[in-house]
Amino acid sequence: MAIQWYPGHMHKASKxxxxxxxxxxxLVEVLDARIPYSSSNPFIQTLCTDKPRIKLLTKLDLADPAITKQWQRYFEQQNNTKSMALDLLNTDPSGQIIDLINKLYPPQTERNTLAMVTGIPNVGKSTLINCxxxxxxxxxxxxxxITKGQQRINLRNGIMLLDTPGILWPKIDHPNSSYRLATTGAIKDTAMSYKDVAYFAAEFCLAQYPKLLKNRFNLSELPQTETELLEIIGKQRGCLRGGNRIDFERASTIFINELRDGKLGQMTLETPEVIDxxxxxxxxxxxxxxxxxKHRLEEKAARKRKTKANRR
Ligand SMILES: Nc1nc2c(ncn2[C@@H]2O[C@H](COP(=O)(O)OP(=O)(O)OP(=O)(O)O)[C@@H](O)[C@H]2O)c(=O)[nH]1
Ligand SMILES: [Mg+2]
Incomplete structure (x- = not known):
């Protein structure tokens, strides 16, 4: 089942x-380099489509480098858009971003350039602003x-930033997108089940990143199923309940947290081909x-007609 998370503060923030x-x-749209499609909020896509847009792919250090290059090429083809990939924890790309802002919107003498920083939750907007x-x-x-309201930050170089709370949208259409958002940490823990998300992530990793799984969990053979993989992780990490049964919830939480922290290695969960x-x-x-x-309504109408006919 798809995961949905759209609390009231997100509705208010969107307004x-x-x-x-x-x-x-x-517009500075911050995307997660591991899920550039699923972290593209359709609401943000509709905002000021006539204004220049910079798409920044954060968490470059956690993403698969070859796929990040594919995404950058993909975004650069879009109208009025520039794209850049960033590792905000280990590098300081501030000079390049400021140059990019000034290039896309040349500085005006009479007023600051106002750049709105937007994106889904936990993607690195506030980290970018601090940088x-x-x-x-x-x-x-x-x-x-973490951020619950808008905040203006004057960089004192002709640029004013507007930090905004991370927002999702009322209905995520494809279940895969909601699972990718949950896998990477954009959905609050209380709105998802670690076990469900771990099954999704395990299936993906078994198919796309078998070598990373083998290395991380010292496997000579790749497990055949997601359950088998989670059982192995559970045994290795001591997630056992009475009668030596595996605690799948705990094993799942450990697996997802290790994946999020990049302990399995650099991974990207979707390529541009996935979109179509x-x-x-x-x-x-x-x-x-x-x-x-339609079928349900037809049946309901037929039932009503039958009841009426029986009453006559
Ligand atoms: N590995 C890695 N972690 C990052 C990067 N950028 C940000 N983070 C981490 O991502 C987490 C979320 O960062 P924030 O800046 O609070 O994200 P945000 O988009 O402002 O989140 P909300 O305010 O909750 O919407 C923090 O733990 C950051 O340290 C990056 O480039 N690489
Ligand atoms: Mg924030």
Whole structure:
């Protein structure tokens, strides 16, 4: 089942972002380099499409380098858009980002350039702002929904930044996207089941990154199933319950946290090719749902007609 997380503060933040738009000159959209498609909020895509946009792929250090290059090429083809990949924990790309902002929106003498920093929760927006400001201004943390309200930061170089809370959208269409968001840490723990997410991530890793699994968990043979993999992890990490049974919930939490922290190695969960495939799958799912609903309503109407006829 798909995971959905859209608490009230995100709805409020989306409204406040729309209200701030008239003053905004440029959009800095922060995406997670491990899930550049699933971390693209469709609501943010509709914001000021006529204004220049910088797509920054953060957590470069955790992503598969070859796939990051594919994504950068993909984003550079988009109108009025520049893209850059960043490792904000180990490098300081502030000079390059400021140059990019000034290139896309040349500085005006009479007023600061207002750049709105947007993105999903936990993607690194506040870390980016602290990096650009050269000091700790915005609170950061390794969990979603740290920033709860907008904040303006004057960089004193002609650029004003607008930090915004991480937002998701009311309905994530494809279950894969919600699982990828949960795998990378954009969904609050209380809105997901680690076990469900671990099954999704295990299936993905077994298919796409078998070598990383073998290395991390010292496996000579690759397990055949997700359950087998989680059993091995559970045994190795001492996740046992009474009767020596595996505690799958604990094994799943450990697996997901190690994956998020990059302990398995650099991984990207989707390539640009996934987009068209999953858009088509969503269209099929929607058509099937409509068909089921039509059928349900027809049956309901038939039942009503029958009851009426019986009463006569
Ligand atoms: N490995 C890695 N971690 C990063 C990078 N950038 C940010 N982080 C970490 O990601 C976590 C979230 O960072 P924040 O800056 O708080 O994210 P945010 O987008 O402001 O999150 P919200 O305010 O909750 O929406 C923190 O633990 C950061 O240290 C990066 O490039 N690489
Ligand atoms: Mg923040």
């Amino acid at each position: 406040e972002m729309t209200e701030a738009l008239p003053q905004v000159n440029l 650009l400001a050269g000091k700790h201004i915005a609170n950061t943390g390794d969990e979603p929904a 495939i999953e858009i088509q799958q969503v269209a099929v799912m929607k058509a099937e749902k409509e068909e089921r609903e």
